[in-house]
Amino acid sequence: MARPRNLQFKRRSRLRLDTWLLRHLQVAISSLGRLLHAPLATLMTSAVIGIALALPIGLHVLLNNLEALSGNWESGxxxxxxxxxxxxxxxxxxxxxxxxxxxxxxxxxxxxxxxxxxxxxxxxxxxxxxxxxxxxxxxxxxxxxxxxxxxxxxxxxxxxxxxxxxxxxxxxxxxMQWVRRLQAITEIAQRGVLVLAGLLGMAVLLIIGNTIRLEIQNRHGEIEISKLIGATNAFIRRPFLYTGLWYGLFGGIIAWLLVASSIGLLSSPVAELALLYETAFSLSSINSLMVLNIFSGSALLGLLGSWVAVGRHLSAIEPT
The missing domain is CATH 3.30.70.3040 (Alpha-Beta Plaits)
Structure with missing residues (x-):
């Protein structure tokens, strides 16, 4: 008897997990569809996020290239x-x-x-x-x-x-004294980029939080009705969290496109300048690992910003 009960328990647990994943997938797709139904507003918000993220990312890539260049000078x-x-x-x-x-x-x-x-x-x-x-x-x-x-x-x-x-x-x-001075300046610039990234990351949180707040206000009546029929806060919160995640991901994609296109525009003049100095230096672009970090980091920023906004404003809505 114990073995059939264990099998039945495993089947129920797997069914619950499949149901949970299916519901999250449905909410994620519906949130994406809602954003795509307002393409201009979605693009504008995502573009603001992308520009805010592109600045520290671009500076980071620039400093990486400067470090590589100073390393070549140091070896010479x-x-x-x-x-x-x-x-x-x-x-x-x-x-x-x-x-x-x-x-x-x-x-x-x-x-x-x-x-x-x-x-x-x-x-x-x-x-x-x-x-x-x-x-x-x-x-x-x-x-x-x-x-x-x-x-x-x-x-x-x-x-x-x-x-x-x-x-x-x-x-x-x-x-190589001047190379060491350049490396010291580069190290200071790296810390400045970290500070700038933190400030602009907070700005992204505020942008997404304010966007989700407006979304909650626009769906105020829908939220009240959902609470009247017994919907939990977790159920109501879910689509807003995915909306913030999509905003962050779209912003990360735009930031990547901006930085990659900027490097593409600068690579040819930099290569010509390097030839004048008889070096084979070329600008290195964003590698696949950094692209993955950009996408995952921007999505997490969007999720965090929406979580803060939903937690603050959703509790204030109660059916009357």
Whole structure:
């Protein structure tokens, strides 16, 4: 007897679950149909939500591209080793050969005193002033390119300190200070985007909450009749929750379209600019995981905004 009762209980539980899912599906479809019957109003509300969401999303994508670009610059950072004035070119070449065997160094380029002077003449235009000196005041230079695994700021800094201890070294400079400043600015901008996303997320909640409030007022009589015939608050609340969810999802789709189209418009000019700087950088668009996060996050915002509005205004409606 126990086994048939267990089977019967499982069948009833499954039937209840199927019924519950079917009712939610029916309410979701009917809420979507109600929105589609007023396409202009739905589009305007969804567009406002989409624009509010597109701003932080677009800034986030822009900062991701900026981080990727600064990462490429960081990997290409070099160390300039200025030798002491008394070091001859032959001694500098000997040092170059010795450092070339260093495990942390990928490449070394030697710039002799004569080459440094010729380049300085070409860039500065101070030919007459240099001629009056009667000699070459510029030292020899070694431009050191660290290995890829040593190209991060911390590891390059350790290599810099090691090179400073060389007896031939006069001045050692790490040519990535401006990259580190850019990274610091990017980090500040990321926090600003988080603050902006929070503020605009609250704005989306208010927009959806106000829209649901107006919907509740328009259906005031229908809600009263439903309560008179015994409908529970959960039953009455359900279509409004799905309405908020649809608004949020539509806003997320519009935000995605806005950001994707903006990246598409900017990608060609950015690629042309990158070619002028002899780099292969290109703007990265929104990946599939980020699209999923946008859609799910916007839908949850819509659901939360409608939940707050329904919980506040539905309890105030009582049949008389």
């Amino acid at each position: 950072a070099s160390i300039s080793l200025f030798l002491k004035q008394e070091i001859s070119d032959q001694q500098a070449r000997t040092l170059q050969q010795r450092l070339a065997r260093h495990s942390r160094i990928a490449e070394i380029r030697f710039v002799s005193k004569a080459q440094a002077l010729a380049e300085f003449r070409r860039l500065s235009g101070f030919d007459e002033a240099l001629d009056t000196l009667g000699g070459n005041p510029l030292p020899a230079l070694l431009i050191i390119q660290p290995n890829i695994d040593q190209a991060t700021a911390e590891r390059a800094q350790r290599l810099l300190q090691e090179l400073k201890k060389l007896p031939e070294a006069d001045i050692v400079q790490l040519d």
